[in-house]
Amino acid sequence: MDNKKWKFRLPGNPDGLEIAIGTSEIRTVHDLLSRFRQEELMAAQKQQAERRKPQLKAPVDSLASRLPEKRRHPTA
Numbered sequence: 001m002d003n004k005k006w007k008f009r010l011p012g013n014p015d016g017l018e019i020a021i022g023t024s025e026i027r028t029v030h031d032l033l034s035r036f037r038q039e040e041l042m043a044a045q046k047q048q049a050e051r052r053k054p055q056l057k058a059p060v061d062s063l064a065s066r067l068p069e070k071r072r073h074p075t076a
Contacts, residue, residue, distance in 0.1 A: 003022060003023060003024055005020045005022050005023075006022075006023065007021075008020075008021065010036060010040065017039065017043075019036070019039060021035060
């Protein structure tokens, strides 16, 4: 066999990456399936890492800083 590259897309994901695998890397169908599983796991881990990025939150102000300087008497 020549050293050709086969191109595959993961099933069910039309926008997914196309995997190019050389014929020297594949001996059985199991090799191909394990490569697909690795790609799926890497994609899932990448999505989880994007979700875990800390989101910026507004700074917390203390209650004392939000109170007005002149406090009114409660009976006023």
